[in-house]
Structures are given as structure tokens and as C-alpha cells.
Amino acid sequence: DAAPSAVDIATARDLFRDGARLASEEKWEASLDAYQRSMALRPSTLTRYSIAVVQERLGKLVEAMENLREFVASDHDSTTRRYVPTASDMLRDMERRIGRIKVVIPGNPRGAQVRIDNTPIPEAAIGVHRPTDPGHRKVEARVPGYAPFVKEVDLKEGESIEILVRLSESEGRVEEDSSNTVASSIDTAPGPSHSTAMILTLGGAGVFATGLGVGIYGYAKAKNADSADGSDADTARTMALVGDIGMGVGLVAAGVGTYLLLSGGKPDTSARVRVSPWAGAGAGGITAGGRF
Structure with a gap:
């Protein structure tokens, strides 16, 4: 790819500063948009870190984890190196909080299609635990010759849910599964x-x-x-x-x-993250700190 022009670099810098300002105002969606636009114009290790921090605030844990992993593994200068310990702490915290959903279709029929929140799941990922952001999730499965299957679940932090797709040959209707015990098996083994x-x-x-x-x-x-x-x-x-x-x-x-x-035998381990912008000559940033 061609190197960004001077105009693109200047625009990316302005967008980065907008992202930091919006984050300080807790306008997370707008902040993420500004950071991602800045990243598209001029990829930056610091921008990637800032994107991950905002994604965590929005509950987009899976995307935030991948950005943090890439940030930690990157080459660092004196500006970005100081954020590595915080990024590593955030990674460990999110690995504990991430949820997982496993969709099981009896017989592994060919042509099966699965979506979670309207996002297609690759065929190779059907039947295995898939990292998923905690929250309300809608699972849909379609198998040729069978009625569509729909299941909505509330995935808690750190929870793994297994959903068994019930196939019905009735055409022209949707098989809605509202059960809490048969379709989904929540791992409740004592820790x-x-x-x-x-x-x-x-x-x-x-x-x-x-x-x-x-x-x-x-x-x-x-x-x-x-x-x-x-x-x-x-x-x-x-x-x-x-x-x-x-x-x-x-x-x-x-x-x-x-x-x-x-x-319950569990101490309060909720994460508290502070986000604050900083700016210097020709550069800016966003820091995350607190108790994890």
C-alpha cells in the first residue's frame, strides 16, 4: 500500500484527538468511530490500543482482546511501551470475563447455517465453543429441509452455554426454543x-x-x-x-x-477502568488504569 499523504496524516491526527476528547466525555460510540477512521488513514500502534480501550467500555470484549494482543506483540517505542503493562492486565481480566456459546446440531447435517446476532458463523465453528461478548444474544440455525431454529439467551460474564438445535420437519414456521434446560446447558460445575x-x-x-x-x-x-x-x-x-x-x-x-x-465464595472482582486523554507536541493518547 502507498504511504499516507501529509494531508491523510494530519487528518488522522485530528481524528485521534477527537477520539480522545469524546472518550473523556464517555461518548464511546463516537470515540470508537473517530479512532477507527484515524486508524484507516494512518495505522498506529497507539491508535490500536486506544480502540481496544473504547471497545472494552462498549462491551465488545472479543474485538478488544484481539486488538490488545496485537498491541502487546507489536514493536514499541518510548511512547507506547508504558501502556504494555496496562494492556496485559486488561487482557487477563477480559479472558476471565469473556463468554462462550457452543451450537450443536444433531447429526452435523450438511448445508447447516448458524448466525449469532445476525453474524454468520463459519461451518468449522459449529459444534465448538465460540468466544462471545456477554449480553443478550440471538442464535439462529437453518438446515435444508427443516424449519428455522431460533434461541435467545442472556450470556453472563465468564459463562459457557451449549445450545442444542431442535430440528423440526414442519415447513413454513420457525422453531422457537424458549426452554432453559434442554436447549441450553450452562456449565455450573463448582469452581x-x-x-x-x-x-x-x-x-x-x-x-x-x-x-x-x-x-x-x-x-x-x-x-x-x-x-x-x-x-x-x-x-x-x-x-x-x-x-x-x-x-x-x-x-x-x-x-x-x-x-x-x-x-457464593466469590470476591468482588469487577473491573474498574479509567480512561483519560493526553496530548503533547504532535501526539496524543488515551490511557486506561484502575483496579483489575
Whole structure:
């Protein structure tokens, strides 16, 4: 491709500054349009990074991730190198938040067509988990000789959904699937935090029961001891003490486990991103920072 003219470079610079200004006003759609126009006139590593930041604010996580990956892998000068750590943090956060949809068509019929939000899905991607932006999604499937299939889902952050296409030979109507259990299978396998909560609850209950048993046995042995002194009495007191400690530890562990189970065992990991423009002689930028 021919190098951009001086006029194109000047126009791209103005568009970049417009994008930064609009981002500071939280006019994300307009900001993205300005950045993308600037990128089309004069491709720039810094512009790509700025596009990714705005795409994240708009919930376009898949596109933002790809732009950030390309940005991180690019050659950097002193201007763009300082944004690499933030870009890497954003990537890790979005990899956790991204959703996935798997569309399964029984028998893998030839000629099947699948769309998600009216975007065609390549045939090779049918039947595999496809990275998808969280939110309300409309899935459509068409197979020659069968009625069209439509399914709408609300994809949560980090969620994987499997949609089973129900084929109906009835012509002239749309097969709308409104079920929540048959057509879509949401992965609800307990994560590490859930498993930890279960282990603490059950293990704590077991330790408490064991401590109670040891304590009762020690109490009975103490009653049957010939005197308050001697080996039998010492053993009884030791067992009673061990029983009390075991009961205490068991109660604490079971309490923590129960709390984690009731609270979901998940800390607040929501991302907070700040976007602010900057400008210098002949250059400008947009930064993203905050807690991830």
C-alpha cells in the first residue's frame, strides 16, 4: 500500500484527538468511530490500543482482546511501551470475563447455517465453543429441509452455554426454543472456591463430631477413674482437652465453609477502568488504569 499523504496524516491526527476528547466525555460510540477512521488513514500502534480501550467500555470484549494482543506483540517505542503493562492486565481480566456459546446440531447435517446476532458463523465453528461478548444474544440455525431454529439467551460474564438445535420437519414456521434446560446447558460445575467451601463445611462437621466423641469418652473415663490423680485421671483429662479443641476447630471450619457456600465464595472482582486523554507536541493518547 502507498504511504499516507501529509494531508491523510494530519487528518488522522485530528481524528485521534477527537477520539480522545469524546472518550473523556464517555461518548464511546463516537470515540470508537473517530479512532477507527484515524486508524484507516494512518495505522498506529497507539491508535490500536486506544480502540481496544473504547471497545472494552462498549462491551465488545472479543474485538478488544484481539486488538490488545496485537498491541502487546507489536514493536514499541518510548511512547507506547508504558501502556504494555496496562494492556496485559486488561487482557487477563477480559479472558476471565469473556463468554462462550457452543451450537450443536444433531447429526452435523450438511448445508447447516448458524448466525449469532445476525453474524454468520463459519461451518468449522459449529459444534465448538465460540468466544462471545456477554449480553443478550440471538442464535439462529437453518438446515435444508427443516424449519428455522431460533434461541435467545442472556450470556453472563465468564459463562459457557451449549445450545442444542431442535430440528423440526414442519415447513413454513420457525422453531422457537424458549426452554432453559434442554436447549441450553450452562456449565455450573463448582469452581475452586465452591469446592473449598464444601471441604471446610463437611470437614469441619467431621472434626466437630470426632472431638465430641473424644470428649464424651474422656468424661466417662474420668468418672470411672479410681481417684483424681493417677494415669487414668491424666489420660481422661487429656482426652477431654483434645475433644474440646477438636470441637472448637470443627465449629470454626464449618462456620467458614457455610459462609462461603451462602455467599457464593466469590470476591468482588469487577473491573474498574479509567480512561483519560493526553496530548503533547504532535501526539496524543488515551490511557486506561484502575483496579483489575
